[in-house]
Amino acid sequence: MKERLLFSGVGGQGVLTGANILAKTFLTEGKKVLMSEVHGMAQRGGSVICTVCVGDVYSPLIADGGADVIVSMEPVEALRYIKKLKRDGVIITDINPVIPPNVSIGESKYPDPEEVFKELSSRGKLIKIDALDIAKKSGNAITKNVVMLGALAGMDLLPIGKEKILESVKNNIPEKYVEMNERAFNMGLKAVKV
């Protein structure tokens, strides 16, 4: 069994925290898991990528065409790493663009989100959710990463149960925020249920 997940987004969106919670769930379930993280300069509004590889794996980095799932906190950040996705892979992305400053000052262009979604759909199974809106409804925009984890759990793609992932969310978040994050997780989970 091998499962490779790629998490992407913008520095400050909780990409690492979300991926870390998931990786810990795998370890608690007795599975080998490797993870790679981006630290340092990229924390400050830069593009952030983090990978979680489970099972009989040696490298925490994912080869082109090797990711089963891309979970992205921002549409263009899903597209940036699309060559990593397997042919029949799944993309779960939040729909809210975060406009880079070089776009605001006119140095580059942010593509039309509809075109981004069209391109993503041509590469795999695309699940779009308004995670920001859900996060705000759960109590705070900061829970967006947990909404995305809930959505991922709701897709039934992983070799671990959703209740285990929720358990890991609860165990790895400061106590006073547990309730809000549980709400965020469940709302994310419902958002992808057909």
Added chain:
Amino acid sequence: MDVLSTQKKALLLGNEAVVRGAVEAGIDVATTYPGTPSSEIADTFSKIAQYYKNKGLEPGFYFQYSTNEKVALEFAAAAAVSGLRALTCMKHVGLNVASDTFMTYMYVGCKAGHVIITADDPSCHSSQNEQDNRYYAKFGNAPLLEPSDPLEAKDMVMEAFKISEELSLPILFRMTTRTSHIRGPVSLGRINLKKKKGKFEKNPLMVTVPEVARKLHPILLEKMEMAEKISENSRFNYVEDFGGNAGIVSSGPSHNYVREAVEELGVKCKILKLGMTNPLPRKMCIDFLKACGRVLVVEELEPFLEEQLKAIAHEEEIDVKIYGKGYGGLSRIYEYDVDIVERVIRKFFGLKEKESASSSIPIPPRPPVLCPGCPHRATYYAVKQVAPEGTIYPTDIGCYTLGKAPPLEVADFLLCMGSNVGTACGFSYATNQKVISFMGDSTFFHAGLPGIVNAVHHNHDCIITVLDNRTTAMTGHQPNPGTEYDGMGNEAVMLKVEDVVRGLGVKHVEVVNPNNLEKTKETFRRALEYKGTSVVVSKAPCILLIPQERRAGSFEIDQNKCTKCEVCIKKFGCPAFYYDGDKIKIDETLCSACGVCTQVCEPHAIRRKK
């Protein structure tokens, strides 16, 4: 804390695994100057110390964020020669700073084990160069260990203390970004922390005057001969045989990619995995080369192993073809990944290339930027308002290098820690342009002082700005000599930048809060008028140090008042501003409510959101 887990296994970051190894090995003294990708090693020691202290327990070790890497190495060296186990960690360029100490420390040697960790940064994720520090092991005659993953990192640190003690020689331990910042399962043993005091026994051979140094050098070379024997028998050097007579040699994170590709492609080969890479296990290498018809060497950056293996093959007259740098896309630049390594292994075994495709839609780059609410932005904006055309802005190592990007563009020259001042002096002599240089508070203490002394002594006409945000921000908010607490969480003597520079003889010194733009502009105007060396201390805490609650809320734009002059976007450059259609808006998830933008908006269109 995962790193103190009492379970059999924990999911640890490579850097945390290093600390766990040290904690199980009974570390006594750990020192550092923080630098990515090594920072979490030190931060984890700091957290452990404070965790125990908060529980009313004695941490059982001492940890220090030293002023710079040289001081860090010297402090720990004194502990190690007094019989205390020591660890010093730094980023690769940190070892340049500590190299003067390092080179002669090898001659003197240690008593208890001393592990010197260098965290290299292939691809310069957060560095000014990507030097391969394995050459320091050869240069200084230090045994060298290179782990591939967190589990190996932990085991190797424990072994490193033993080797260091066996040889009475400090040992170099090379992490890279992809060993420091990967997380994996680590098997745990018993935590072994107990506060001890050492004893320094005097020995004339520890005073490296020429006569002594001449005696010590041959002793060092003898120690390295002993080290080779250790390398021959090290469990971190081993061969994996998957059949055939093709060979692959690798070390560090490259090995992970080799293993992954070999399994994915199902090719037959023997793999020599090297964990102790200085000195190389010569006999083991000879046997491996003899058993292979051709060998591929996969290592990041320089051909460190490749050239040594080629020399061995030549000296031993072994009929083997060795491939490395320049073959199949193996480069001396940037870090490797699974794709690069899989491509070369496909070529080595005559397999077809794999196809892959990026998106055809152009994607805007998203480089790191100064945070919304960062006080550096306010300083830069004010400086740009008053500095004459052609002003040169030498900069330094820290978040503030991000001021290089448009629209601020206040970074013109950068070499290394502290280089802003030395180069500012040079520019002021070499040109008729005005010079305003920048460095952070931590950089000021680390390497800024000698440059300022030079400026004052020669009366160079330049403005030296210390962006004093009360922390070492970029590497993760470590304390520095300007903060009132230290790495153990103890109260510390807080040095004020302005007092220090006055003490160094600077006559024109001003302190200003950059979040007040008018006052900041006036301050720089006065400094520009002053003939000679002046220092501006631009003092406001890093926005991330301000509690979340006080950063809550957001500003918004009154669209009726906004004239679209674009000063907020095109001059001030706060990332929270963006165009939504033809309206300028503020992204409330990014805004940190500092309110400095209200001072740049002439039509007063920016107001606090209710």
